[in-house]
Amino acid sequence: MMPLDGIRVLEVAMYGFVPSAGAVLADWGADVIKIEHAVTGDPQRGLRQTGTMRVEGDPNPNVEHANRGKRSLGLDISRPEGKEVLYELARHADVFLTSFLPGHRDKFGIDVDDIRTVNPRIVYARGSAFGPRGPEAGKGGYDMTAFWARAGTAASITPEGTDGIINPPSPAYGDTISGTNLAGGIAAALLKRERTGEPSVVDVSLLGSGLWAMGHATALSLHLGKPWIPPPVGTHGSVTNPLSGLYETSDGHHLAFVMMQPGKFWADVCRHIDRPELADDPRFDTAEHLVANTAEAVKILREVLATRTLAEWSRSFATLAGPWAPVQDSLQVGDDPQIRANEYLLPAGELELVASPVQFDVQAPHLGPAPEFAAQTEEILLELGLDWDRIIALKAAGAVT
Structure with missing residues (x-):
């Protein structure tokens, strides 16, 4: 049994950030019903080109990563009939999860008060670009803008003298981190409801998540009054520790040493690189000498x-x-055996996907594939108790796919 077995999540969201929170909840056992526009679906389904990589046909990893294990219902919530179905789903849900901006939540009747009117005990969770307060609370954004650029990572990772700014390392990088934060907040809110009977409104933003990821450097910057500046590419990581940095190998790859107590590990490193005599070299034979002669030690290690x-x-x-x-x-x-041993990569339908990082009782989650657009529409409506005459009428009205 997974921790969220029996929990139902109603997801009204698009693209990567908030749907990735739904994917984590599904990994943890929740029944996640993904509401998609009855005609167009989640725009993420049309994303084929990401960076230099293009996906033709299905399955599409751009969809699967943030939507595995869910069920899809095609619903037009701008129509009264569609909104009525949404409210009926909300009556039977534990969590309402949305990425819609405040103006659209109000327009479609899915803001906190609207959903709480039909289900006072529901946990209401929303993901935003810039947070629920302040002059930009109603503005949209993406991980590139709110998480990567504005929260400090882009400037902090780009060495001085670089022509331009370094881009995020992967698509949906900030989305996925922020979505995991949102899933954790939802889990905490469900525990609070269990203990007190009181539901919460859970907020996570890309901006707040980006700041949290940069929290250590930001605290140093604010304390010392200067921005975090990365060293030039190729610079050894530490000026006082030869065993904390990156080294290039003969085939153009690199390895990273992070031994925060160089004096403790120096002799062992010397043995492993077949240079045991370096352990007794007077330049390196104590922790103090290693610190003082870091540049010379780095030069030797680079050569070896x-x-x-x-x-x-x-x-x-x-x-x-x-x-x-x-x-x-x-x-x-x-191909990393440690990754495979811990089942951090798992099959999900025809693809392999990265599992969300939390495991319970030393067990990897089961990853189901992402649903095809509106694939479970009739199944979910029948579970609500609608008969086929009503379902056909909803289809005829354009309220469901």
Whole structure:
């Protein structure tokens, strides 16, 4: 049994951010009903080109990532008949999840008071670009604008002298992080309702999530009065620790050392790179000497590590005591045995998808595929108790797909 078995989520949302919260809740066992426009569906379904990658045909990972394990109902909530169905669904839901802006929530009759009128105990969760208060509460945005650019990551990751600004590392990067935050908030609100009987309104924004991701650097910046500035590309990570930084291997790949106590690990590293004599070198034989001679130690490590491939060093470093990791791309992670052992990548229909990061009782979630557009419309309406005459009438009126 998963923690959210028996919880029903009614999702009225589009694109990546808020639907990814629904995907996490589905991973945790919730029954997530995705409401899509009766004709056009979620615009995300039309997304084929992302960066340099283009997807032809189905399944489409651009849809599957944020919508796996849900059921889809095509519903036109601008029509009175469609709104009546939505309210009936809300009566039987535990969570109402939406990405709609305040003006559209009011226009379609799906704001907090509207939904609470039909279900006073429902947890109402909304994802926004800039938060529920302030002069921009009614503005829309995307992870590139609100999470990446405005919250500080883009400027903080772009080295001085770079021509332009570094883009997010992947599509829906800030969306997925923010969606996980929203799912966690919903889970906490469900626990509060269980204990007190009181439902909550849960708010998560891309801007707030971006700031949280940059929280350490932001705190330092505000305390010291200067922005976080990254080192130039290729600079060793630490000026006082040769075992905290990136090193290139002979095949053009890299590995990362993050050993915060270099004196503790130096001798072991020297043995693993077949240079045991360096452990007793007077330049490096104490933690203080290592700090003072970091530049020389880095130079030696760069020369040695550049003599073998990443695969060769990975085999050699399997018994290395200090923390290190290969620098892997988004394809190489599929061959990582540690990722496979923990089932962080799982089958979902015809695709493999990344599981949401929380596991319960050392068990990976079951990932179902994303639903085809409106695929469960009749099934969900029949569960509500509507008969076929009513369903046909709704279809004829254009209220459901």
